[in-house]
Amino acid sequence: MLPSKHIENVDHLIENAKITLDYCIRNFGKYPFKSINFTEISSFTKGFAATAYPSAIFMPEDMVFHANIHADKEQDVINELAGHELSHLWWGNSQIDPDDREGSVMLTETVAMYTEMMLYKKMHGKEKMMDRIKMHQQIYDNEKGLSENQPIYRVSGDNPHIAYSKGAVAMVKLSELLGEEKVNMALKNFLLNNQYPKKPTSLDLLKEFYKVSPNDSTKKEIDRLFKMI
Structure with a gap:
């Protein structure tokens, strides 16, 4: 796969990943994988915001990689998506396997x-x-x-x-x-x-x-x- 040409927010994304890793490792325990991969998904993919798999985080181009993060100084969409999704490597199926009944999403999304x-x-x-x-x-x-x-x-x-x-x-x-x-x-x-x-x-x-x-x-x-x- 060819690398994305949407590089506007890569530095901010990397900085956010460093801060997220530092906070989660220091407070919750070690990161369970050797690498982190952020993958761009087409903005034409309807109904998709972001999701995290073991060592891989998928996010849409128009919300992160190709977003104008300087348009709204009150909102940091990189933190909202990248930080949130990276934290799922602790609060998801990578380190725990929640009982899939009522309340399971409290252990992940909440x-x-x-x-x-x-x-x-x-x-x-x-x-x-x-x-x-x-x-x-x-x-x-x-x-x-x-x-x-x-x-x-x-x-x-x-x-x-x-x-x-x-x-x-x-x-x-x-x-x-x-x-x-x-x-x-x-x-x-x-x-x-x-x-x-x-x-x-x-x-x-x-x-x-x-x-x-x-x-x-x-x-x-x-x-x-x-x-x-």
Whole structure:
């Protein structure tokens, strides 16, 4: 395959990959592969945003490689897609094999959204990150009346506004409740304790959050965030 001529954002993409790898390795554990490959998909591919496979991340040309990232100073689409998708090499099927029942997307998309938000905070500051969280709250509020409402720990892939947007809001609130360091410790322990062939569920992740919680009041707040509508 010939190399892409869309090289405008390669430097920014590489820098984002370095920051993402540094954050995830330092907080969640080693990167499981020897290389990372970012592959351009035609923008004529309808209904495709991005996806991650072992050591390979596929993203559309018009959203990353050939996007005008300077047009909107308030939005960093490279972080939103590349950072998010690269984090799936931790929060996907590469290191864990989630039980494919209710709540499985909390172990993939919700935690990837958290990682995306922490990277955004690292790159652009907390205030900018909180602006993103307000946007995700609005997305959830706009969508929640259009389909069955579910608590995050039982969310299915049919409700991305819950797994992604409400999940991002809840995870950031969790980081404010426990502290980012404790949340990351719980996430790292979740990976260590649920390696293949185990089939973890969202309840296994909640157990790790409980373990780093200082008291019963905090555990009740965790239940409010993830178990209630």
